[in-house]
Amino acid sequence: MSFSICVAQCTDSLAATMDDQARIMQSIGGVSLAGHSVQGGMALPPPHGHDGTDGDGRKQDIGDILHQIMTITDQSLDEAQAKKHGLNCHRMKPALFSVLCEIKEKTGLSIRGAQEEDPPDPQLMRLDNMLLAEGVAGPEKGGGSAAAAAAAAASGGAADNSIEHSDYRAKLTQIRQIYHTELEKYEQACNEFTTHVMNLLREQSRTRPISPKEIERMVGIIHRKFSSIQMQLKQSTCEAVMILRSRFLDARRKRRNFSKQATEILNEYFYSHLSNPYPSEEAKEELAKKCSITVSQVSNWFGNKRIRYKKNIGKFQEEANLYAAKTAVNAAHAAAAAVQNSQANSPTTPNSGFQMKDEEFQLDSAESKNTLLSNMFTGSSGSFNLPNSGDMFLSMQSLNGDSYQGAQVGANVQSQVDTLRHVISQTAGYNDALGGNAMYSPHGLNANGGWQDATTSSSVISPTEGPGSVHSDTSN
DNA sequence: GATGATGATTAGTC
DNA sequence: GACTAATCATCATC
Numbered sequence: 001m002s003f004s005i006c007v008a009q010c011t012d013s014l015a016a017t018m019d020d021q022a023r024i025m026q027s028i029g030g031v032s033l034a035g036h037s038v039q040g041g042m043a044l045p046p047p048h049g050h051d052g053t054d055g056d057g058r059k060q061d062i063g064d065i066l067h068q069i070m071t072i073t074d075q076s077l078d079e080a081q082a083k084k085h086g087l088n089c090h091r092m093k094p095a096l097f098s099v100l101c102e103i104k105e106k107t108g109l110s111i112r113g114a115q116e117e118d119p120p121d122p123q124l125m126r127l128d129n130m131l132l133a134e135g136v137a138g139p140e141k142g143g144g145s146a147a148a149a150a151a152a153a154a155s156g157g158a159a160d161n162s163i164e165h166s167d168y169r170a171k172l173t174q175i176r177q178i179y180h181t182e183l184e185k186y187e188q189a190c191n192e193f194t195t196h197v198m199n200l201l202r203e204q205s206r207t208r209p210i211s212p213k214e215i216e217r218m219v220g221i222i223h224r225k226f227s228s229i230q231m232q233l234k235q236s237t238c239e240a241v242m243i244l245r246s247r248f249l250d251a252r253r254k255r256r257n258f259s260k261q262a263t264e265i266l267n268e269y270f271y272s273h274l275s276n277p278y279p280s281e282e283a284k285e286e287l288a289k290k291c292s293i294t295v296s297q298v299s300n301w302f303g304n305k306r307i308r309y310k311k312n313i314g315k316f317q318e319e320a321n322l323y324a325a326k327t328a329v330n331a332a333h334a335a336a337a338a339v340q341n342s343q344a345n346s347p348t349t350p351n352s353g354f355q356m357k358d359e360e361f362q363l364d365s366a367e368s369k370n371t372l373l374s375n376m377f378t379g380s381s382g383s384f385n386l387p388n389s390g391d392m393f394l395s396m397q398s399l400n401g402d403s404y405q406g407a408q409v410g411a412n413v414q415s416q417v418d419t420l421r422h423v424i425s426q427t428a429g430y431n432d433a434l435g436g437n438a439m440y441s442p443h444g445l446n447a448n449g450g451w452q453d454a455t456t457s458s459s460v461i462s463p464t465e466g467p468g469s470v471h472s473d474t475s476n
Numbered sequence: 477g478a479t480g481a482t483g484a485t486t487a488g489t490c
Numbered sequence: 491g492a493c494t495a496a497t498c499a500t501c502a503t504c
Contacts, residue, residue, distance in 0.1 A: 255483040255500055263482095278493090299492085300484060307495065308482090 087207060101209040124227070127234040136176045136237055172241070179237045186233065190226040194219050258301070262291030266301050270309075271323035276451055277306055306451070 068083075087093065131137035201215045258266070269287060270277050279287060284298045291298070309316050 257482065257501065297483080301482090303493070303495095304483070306493090311495095 084207070097209060104209050121231070124231050124234070127231065127238055130238050131179075131234060131241075135172065136179055136241060175237060175240050179233070182233050183230065186226060186230055190223065193226075194222050197222060258291060258293060258297075262293060265290050266298070266305070267319065267323050268327060270302065270305050271320050272327050274320070277302060277309075278451070 128137060197218055198215055201210050201218060204210055205215075257263075266287060269279065269283070273279070279298070279302060281295075284295045284302075288295045288298045293301075
């Protein structure tokens with residue numbers, strides 16, 4: 001709503017209020033006072049010196065008076081001033097004035113007090129609170145950023161959220177500025193209008209009885225009118241903020257596919273932990289960091305993946321194979337490199353009963369890998385599970401596209417294992433390290449359709465039964 | 477535009 | 491609070 005319309009509305013309302021008063025006065029004025037008609041609260045003098053006792057003459061007088069009133073706007077300012085002066089100086093004026101005051105005192109009681117001391121409007125309070133909460137009203141510092149932050153938190157806080165964030169803040173600031181500008185305008189207009197009406201009433205109080213209390217009441221009416229306009233402004237502002245907020249929050253539904261790299265990282269983790277694809281909080285954080293996404297997005301991704309995998313295992317086999325092969329090759333490369341290192345360094349660290357989880361295999365330091373691999377390939381009698389081997393093999397399918405069948409997968413796993421074994425044996429003289437009989441639970445899913453318990457994860461496989469178990473005594 | 481893939485949300489369960 | 495299952499909404503591909 002434009003400011004001018006609001007002011008116009010206010011003026012209209014005020015005019016209506018004043019009209020009401022005028023009507024009241026007019027109804028009072030219907031009484032003839034000592035031969036003088038009272039119109040609109042204004043005591044009028046007997047025109048042309050007529051005493052007004054005669055009936056026809058009185059009618060004529062009233063006609064003249066009405067004519068005068070109707071044509072008063074046609075008169076020049078000087079003329080009008082002169083007339084006004086005449087009225088003020090009329091000998092009957094004080095008497096009429098006191099009578100008018102008396103009448104007004106009696107009738108005005110019903111008007112007075114009717115609208116005094118309004119309780120605070122709950123709607124207005126609600127709007128005020130909301131504007132404060134949204135950072136539109138109140139102190140500027142941090143205004144809106146808290147709301148934006150809350151919205152951002154709800155949206156998951158992705159990397160590019162900061163852009164939307166600042167966008168939101170900028171728009172909120174814009175709304176805030178408009179709101180304050182309009183509010184200022186309203187206040188200014190209210191003050192101007194109040195002053196104007198007060199002056200007018202003070203001026204009029206010379207010709208009609210207007211007490212200071214009445215002026216006060218009128219000021220109150222004006223203020224109420226303006227505050228109702230203010231409420232409309234606040235309502236509009238709230239609506240604007242709501243729209244902005246909903247748009248901003250809706251943006252979270254606007255999904256963007258994760259990057260290819262991120263999807264790969266997540267898939268790698270998923271398929272290498274297929275027996276128990278429930279990353280710990282730390283793992284989630286790590287994955288989130290690697291993928292440049294949030295932890296909750298990682299959780300979402302795993303939630304979706306688990307469900308979708310479970311629903312359609314066959315469909316994911318190819319993917320599973322790809323990632324399993326990829327992991328195997330990576331592991332083989334790592335092993336080969338490490339073996340070379342170990343040969344160069346020729347450490348012979350004793351090892352017994354060594355088992356390694358896939359997370360543990362991802363050792364950062366070359367030294368750790370060296371130690372690990374030297375354990376694998378030296379004469380110690382320990383055993384180890386190939387990195388990711390347990391989980392990896394669970395999901396393996398024939399690379400030549402056969403459908404998923406437990407036994408078949410076993411064979412396919414074997415072929416993968418053979419490849420891996422070949423790679424390793426070529427580099428370290430390692431032979432037959434990987435047992436041939438792959439015992440697995442398809443996809444890590446148990447009979448109930450749930451994933452195996454973490455403790456039964458194939459990443460921890462006993463040397464005697466695990467498919468990926470490596471008996472160090474077979475090496476060399 | 478139809479369709480499948482995929483990220484996000486939600487209600488219900490444990 | 492984490493998880494599942496269903497669903498929604500959007501993206502990507504044809």
